[in-house]
Amino acid sequence: MPKAITEGFNDMHGRLLFIGLLAAATSMAGCDTGNKTNQQALLDENRELRDNLASTQKNLDDAEARSRQLEYELGEANSLVEQNSAQPVATAFGPGVEVFQSGGEMIVRIDGDVLFDSGRTSLKSAAKSTLKNIAAEVQRSFPNAKVRITGFTDTDPIKKSGFKSNYHLGFERAYAVGRFLDEQGFADESISYATFGPDVPLGSKSKSRRVEVSVITED
Template sequence: MGRFWLSCLAVVGGVALLAGCDNKQKDEVSLLTEENQTLRTQLDERNRALDASDADRRQQALRVADLERQLAAQPASSPNTPTGATGFEGIEGVTTAVGPGEITATVEGDVLFDSGKTTLKASAKKSLDQIAQVLKTTYAGKEIVIEGHTDTDPIKRSGFKTNYHLGFERAFAVREFLISKGVTAERISLSSFGPNQPLGSKAKSRRVEVVVKQ
């Protein structure tokens, strides 16, 4: 009987040992599975971060290429044009404006002419001489349009039929003076807007504009 019970105890012990080993193995498998899942999650996060970084780099490259195209589309400035200036600054009676593809030097009509007249005042010639020098140097070879403008008062006593005629003759007088100072005649064209583009006052409306095409 003793041997029988000893045999039974041995069998029971073996079964318990096997059960313990099986539980330990399951725990190890579970731990490894959890660790593997953690590593996969970390790898996925890093891949997503790399994808986002690549997308950012591609977006930046597209932005740089777009800016370069915009810069290339801008008209090249004249190499003789002073940076931040037009060249007409400081000339008496002249104001300047920069627009798309052109620079305008506006000369006050009262600086150039007496009321209703087209003969240049002696005092106007100094300003026009300075304008001519700028046209010959800073804007050499550029197309020039001289525009005559008047106020809105109808012609009464002068010998001109309309303000358009007066505006044209004044533009023509400025053209002739600039040519006499060495500006090439072929570069210059004329236009008269008469009273069509008035400014804030009658005095400001009476003007001649020298427009340089860029």
């Protein structure tokens, strides 16, 4: 509870107690007109203070409720900042490959142009070498981890390729990467797939086209 409000609240309680005692003493002292006038004035002030006290109590309750709400919103904001503050770093896997941490997952982000030709889902020859190195490092560092492979595309609509949508293209690219990792010794049941198609673009179309391998190290 804020200090200023608390001090005011305590002071009001003290005044109420004093006025109540003074009113009682005045009543016992006599019934002349002056005393009655003073007594009524004290009672009126007492009533006014009680009304103010009730209003102050409501304000305190509202302030506490708002404080709890702000604490919740701050926690949510901090959580969101933490999720979005992961900074990808270049790696020894070569150009177009970044690694960053998000929550309980290590994520390897691979540019789509490193893996595939435009509109294709067949891995490039050079991409297989890159994926072999990634697979070896993941298996060495996280031998029992599960992986989720997610495909992303740019926002250009599908025109020439045979895919119904960018979501289908994103999934097929994720699946191609997963099948290759399976060949490198990953258990089939440890691999899951997802696609976001064009829904999570990055700074440019080329960066938006990507596959992310999420190494899930926490249940």
